[in-house]
Amino acid sequence: MLILGGSILYRAKQLAGQDVAEPENYYKGSYITDIAREVMDLNPGLLDMDETEATEICRVDETFADLTASGMGYEADGAYWFKSTELGDDKDRVLRKSNGDTTYFASDIAYHDNKFKRGFDLVVDIWGADHHGYIPRMMAACEALGKKGEGADMGMFF
Structure with missing residues (x-):
């Protein structure tokens, strides 16, 4: 679940136009980008949060x-x-x-x-x-x- 959360956060940062390094271990499917969009819609301040807190939100509860x-x-x-x-x-x-x-x-x-x-x-x-x-x-x-x-x-x- 940590990898999933990190993958979603990575895609959210990309969607926001941030230049972020590709994680070594993450889910690469296009569905992750779709989930990232949904998470960002539900949590507008996601990318302003501390990395740990943002990843926790992205874990898809x-x-x-x-x-x-x-x-x-x-x-x-x-x-x-x-x-x-x-x-x-x-x-x-x-x-x-x-x-x-x-x-x-x-x-x-x-x-x-x-x-x-x-x-x-x-x-x-x-x-x-x-x-x-x-x-x-x-x-x-x-x-x-x-x-x-x-x-x-x-x-x-x-």
Whole structure:
């Protein structure tokens, strides 16, 4: 999520005409520029903020808001959780730790959420044999975001 936030902030600076060095590690897709435009529209003073604060805003917390609104996300013990037990998982999953860091699973959920919001009907995930436990969690997350389906219907292959 930090790379995503930094990527969005980088594109926002470019959109504002700032001459900024290309980060070593960032998302290069054109959709990042679209997200940067949206973030700038919602936060007019974004580029006047301290770099850390601006990057935090660019981390796309919209997915967490969507999960909360659907009753599938909640705060507890200083962390943000996905209520995956409601969809058959053996335990709820942390998405943002109490120290503010987001988990890898949070990044995957946000990525899928963004794809669906941009109109994609199918997202193909190719999973290794060691990800067998991750697949039901990811399918539950997609269902919580309003995208229902199973296995190949959702593009989840392994």
